[in-house]
Amino acid sequence: MARTQVGIIGAGPAGLLLSYLLHSEGIDAVVIEARSREYVERRVRAGVCEHPTVELLREIGVGARLDAEGLPHHGFSLRFDREDHRIALSELTEKTITVYGQQEIVKDLIAAHEAKGYPVEFEVSDVELHGIEDRPRVTYRDADGVSRVLDCDVIAGCDGFHGVSRPSMPGLKAVDREYPFAWLGVLARTPPSHEELIYTYHERGFALHSMRSPEITRLYLQVPVDEKIEEWSDDRIWSELSARLETAGGFSLSEGPILDKGITPMRSFVAEPMQYGRLFLAGDSAHIVPPTGAKGMNLAVADVRVLSRALVDLLQHGRSELAESYSDTCLRRVWRAEHFSWYMTSMLHIDPDGGDFQRRLQLSQLRYTASSRAAATSLAENYVGLPFG
Template sequence: MRTQVGIIGAGPAGLLLSHLLHLEGVESVVLEERGEDYVRQRVRAGVLENTTTDLLREVGLGERMDREGLVHGGISLRFDGADHRIAFEELVGRNVTVYGQQEVVKDLIDARTRDGGQILFDISETAVHDIDTDRPRITFRDADGQPQELVCDVIAGCDGFHGPSRKAVPHEAYDHTYPFAWLGILAKAAPTREELAYTFHERGFALYSMRSPEITRLYLQVAPDEDIKEWPDDRIWAELHTRMAVDGESPVLEGPLLDKGITAMRSFVATPMRHGRLFLAGDAAHIVPPTGAKGMNLAVADVRLLSRAVTQLLQHNDSRLVESYSDTALHRVWKAEAFSWKMTSMLHVSPTADAFQRQVQLAELRYTAGSRAAMTAIAENYVGLPW
């Protein structure tokens, strides 16, 4: 098999990169170890920055998003028994859209299929070779278990933290693990509020969000080694009501659970994001805690940059953008890491924090809620920094 760009991973990063390259007349093949049904349904992040929604519209992927997505003009910080709104549109003139990652993936798969794009699902034993040459290769077994080889001009590793791409790039790792995790549920219950609410409570952080007019997405801070079996539905609902109540009233409407799981919290950056003709994008290069809603948006920023760099290389023999790709991408990555770390540190209860540290957190929250400058800084980062 032969193509210009071999893309490992059919998440938002890999699929969007394939779509952007197609628009520039560059061929690609996307390889994915999971089956198509799984990829279409896996529940992930759901907050799209204003820069992300603008890009999706620009490249013809905004129709269903604009029809079904939920536009949010702000978020709330809930602490001291009160709700404190940060008004994005008033502060920075922009907003965010809640539209699940799986919905973006569905739109991308449909677009690539419609345009004749190649996406090979259910592959295995993926490995990269000859990345220091101008003809790198990807070997794998196809859905029938037959060995295959894909010869490329460029390889894009969009295969997440555990995929083979990152391991093939000599890199320095910056890694930070947080002393807590998120227990997340997806509930068939109509949202009772129009915007996300981030709650600081003495029992731990809680987040109220939504995925559609019928589905809510809710999170609780738990210990990183927590056993999901110890959290029956009744216990989850009771804890959500306790942590999110303001003036004795909780915004949470209960309903049947569609999904339940525990996610570890970490920050990770691999630098550089390139070695030879192999380029990393998305979770293969960096991970942020979900508090700042940056994961998928960073992947979009990566592949927007990478698609332009690869097009310049393959169509004009101009290597300047590929040479600067890693440094340029990491400049944005570290800003997102800083914002996500700040939001996480400000809103979560550390199991090792003493009374002094808890009061410092509250002081920071009170300052943020009372300062237009502090709220503007959060709004500017949350809606997405300029490209």
């Protein structure tokens, strides 16, 4: 039997960042993860880091590679009516976003744990949570199949939507919405065709031009929710992207070998409350947002920032106020991000059941946003990231 102050389930950005923040404040923590280190370091996920996320990573000393390799962006384009309408983030908010893959942040945090000797166990199985009301304990099998027991003061569930933490929590109220479309995402070895992100509204469906580096482009297409990836050849993908990203002035889409492709369903989900007894949820274990607003990873970082301060106050100073208010504090920001993500999604995607009325409303909103400084500022403030709670 082992003992730690905080048992952290999941070695994604939420779990690793929480562990690093706690260790930096003198709190013992152990991270356990079902997948292998290679898997979590290669898992392609979000790529847009909000301004507060970047500032936090720099503040704690794990932002060096982000600063060297990340791509700062001062704006992005809303493309509709076959024209670009730029949202000038820096001009409107004096802040930027940085394109830097979630898996790169995971690599940086794992390397930082390794350098300082902070424990992370990969390839564990049969994870179960016990005594979460007042005497928490985690049981699991390690990578060698040996049964382990980890006694904790607190458990942090950072193990994602399909993890064991949320089902272990009684009395949850879940609010859920599934969208009638999905994203087909591709990673291509080709230089980006534009220096900034392009969010495209098109009668054939939404498209997004993004990037991961000066050599790697990330692109998305709206597809039916029941679409099969086998039906999308590389040639079909490039043809559809070209059609949707076309502009009146001409737009040259850079093509190249497709390294990875897959279809992701879209949903909004919130579980309330985010805490019970000595179990606290953070990140995707508590909430999911559609990716249009680029909020998923950033929302996990915001949760963890609040939770780390609450646990330091609880475990070092015996003060429980921040821990008791953790869920309420986080949910205010969660619901703001949920609304923004829904807003971006509903404004830019073609609803198969929406008809001409909805499409005219969408164009009206897009034209207003592009022509009104107040509307553009509201979008920009939410996009670059609101302050942590």
